[in-house]
Amino acid sequence: MGSNFTLASLCLMLVLLYMGWGGGRVDCLSLEEDLKLEEEFARLKKPAVKTIEMDYGDVYDCVDFYDQPAFDHPLLKDHKHEYHPMMKPSSYPKRELFPPEDEKSGWRHTSMRRVECPMATVPIRRTTKEEFITAKTQAEARARINGSNTEGRHGLHLAIVRTKHSSGKRYNGGGGWMTVEDIPKTNDNQYSAAQMKIQMGADTIEVGWMINPSLYKDKRPRGFIYQQTYSWACLNIMCPGFVLLRSDVPVDSLMDSVSRYGGPLYYCKYYIYRDNATGAWNLGVGPRNITIGFWPQRLFTGLSNRADYLDWGGEVYSPPTIPSPPMGRGLSPRGSLLWDASFKDIVTINESGENVKATGTEAYSDASDNYWSIDQAVGKAPDFHLFTYGGPGGATGW
Ligand SMILES: *[C@@H]1O[C@H](CO)[C@@H](O)[C@H](O)[C@H]1NC(C)=O
Numbered sequence: 001m002g003s004n005f006t007l008a009s010l011c012l013m014l015v016l017l018y019m020g021w022g023g024g025r026v027d028c029l030s031l032e033e034d035l036k037l038e039e040e041f042a043r044l045k046k047p048a049v050k051t052i053e054m055d056y057g058d059v060y061d062c063v064d065f066y067d068q069p070a071f072d073h074p075l076l077k078d079h080k081h082e083y084h085p086m087m088k089p090s091s092y093p094k095r096e097l098f099p100p101e102d103e104k105s106g107w108r109h110t111s112m113r114r115v116e117c118p119m120a121t122v123p124i125r126r127t128t129k130e131e132f133i134t135a136k137t138q139a140e141a142r143a144r145i146n147g148s149n150t151e152g153r154h155g156l157h158l159a160i161v162r163t164k165h166s167s168g169k170r171y172n173g174g175g176g177w178m179t180v181e182d183i184p185k186t187n188d189n190q191y192s193a194a195q196m197k198i199q200m201g202a203d204t205i206e207v208g209w210m211i212n213p214s215l216y217k218d219k220r221p222r223g224f225i226y227q228q229t230y231s232w233a234c235l236n237i238m239c240p241g242f243v244l245l246r247s248d249v250p251v252d253s254l255m256d257s258v259s260r261y262g263g264p265l266y267y268c269k270y271y272i273y274r275d276n277a278t279g280a281w282n283l284g285v286g287p288r289n290i291t292i293g294f295w296p297q298r299l300f301t302g303l304s305n306r307a308d309y310l311d312w313g314g315e316v317y318s319p320p321t322i323p324s325p326p327m328g329r330g331l332s333p334r335g336s337l338l339w340d341a342s343f344k345d346i347v348t349i350n351e352s353g354e355n356v357k358a359t360g361t362e363a364y365s366d367a368s369d370n371y372w373s374i375d376q377a378v379g380k381a382p383d384f385h386l387f388t389y390g391g392p393g394g395a396t397g398w
Pocket residue numbers: 146147165201202
């Protein structure tokens with residue numbers, strides 16, 4: 001459809017996407033809403049210094065650091081010269097707990113595809129308007145839930161390990177290793193993901209990988225980020241806020257290797273930590289925790305300080321009338337690293353900025369006929385705090 005995408009086709013698409021959301025709430029976009037969407041989509045187009053086509057089909061525009069979408073944010077646009085592409089976190093969390101990669105243990109780090117953009121530019125994946133609408137619809141469903149409370153109209157389900165609100169603890173972030181899985185039964189308009197989330201009040205940051213055929217036109221896992229504040233909720237960098245730093249690591253990298261039954265297991269590592277000097281939330285990925293960017297403190301009200309909630313685990317989305325997709329390995333977990341999708345070495349960063357194994361957590365699923373998580377709690381090296389999760393899916397309704 002591309003540029004001759006009409007109002008009528010947009011309406012039809014939204015009716016299809018929102019089908020069953022009842023009450024005639026979102027039957028069709030008003031002209032005003034369509035103009036707003038058109039404007040948001042147009043704003044994402046940035047002048048490219050160079051364009052790179054990947055062998056698997058994704059196209060990246062290398063955009064000058066100062067032209068990136070982050071700086072369209074009303075709270076950032078007058079401050080962009082406080083930021084520069086060579087920025088580094090002012091400090092890192094203390095007490096490295098992460099085990100070194102160990103071939104003998106049967107798990108390996110998945111490779112994340114790099115993009116060779118020139119220095120001082122950042123890679124931004126080109127999206128079509130249909131992909132933009134898909135991502136927006138999914139982000140809006142995501143924004144309807146608060147923490148792990150999925151009550152209400154959404155089509156989103158979780159099987160996670162979470163911190164308890166009642167603990168009263170405050171966190172400077174968290175991290176963990178998550179297996180990367182192949183989930184071929186994820187259909188159009190659905191996604192199946194593994195994620196880590198931090199939250200305070202309405203502000204949420206989520207990172208991980210997802211299989212999302214309508215967004216990526218294939219069923220391969222890619223990294224993702226999600227941000228939610230009182231004014232925005234979006235996937236990746238489809239709304240302003242996240243400042244990309246690296247010219248070679250996009251937020252939505254393709255992950256080449258997926259885990260197999262009986263091994264080898266492929267993991268990716270994610271890390272979100274609050275910079276003590278600037279209040280920004282840094283995103284680190286990979287075995288050497290490369291900082292790929294950050295969310296500046298100015299964006300947030302809740303997360304302008306520390307987080308009070310974290311969770312890790314599987315997340316799926318489906319329009320509520322369509323049975324939800326499988327999660328993890330697509331079977332109920334047995335509590336075995338070889339047979340289940342898993343997270344290992346989940347950590348929180350405590351108030352003094354030190355990595356600690358996540359303690360006082362609980363397993364939770366909102367659709368306990370379809371998805372489960374088994375929290376094996378705090379253990380020894382090399383897995384530390386481990387849990388497994390997954391399920392065949394098939395949930396419909398809210
Ligand atoms: C989300 O839930 C938490 C804990 O129950 C609560 O403190 C917070 O205000 C809620 N946030 C929103 C936006 O409803």
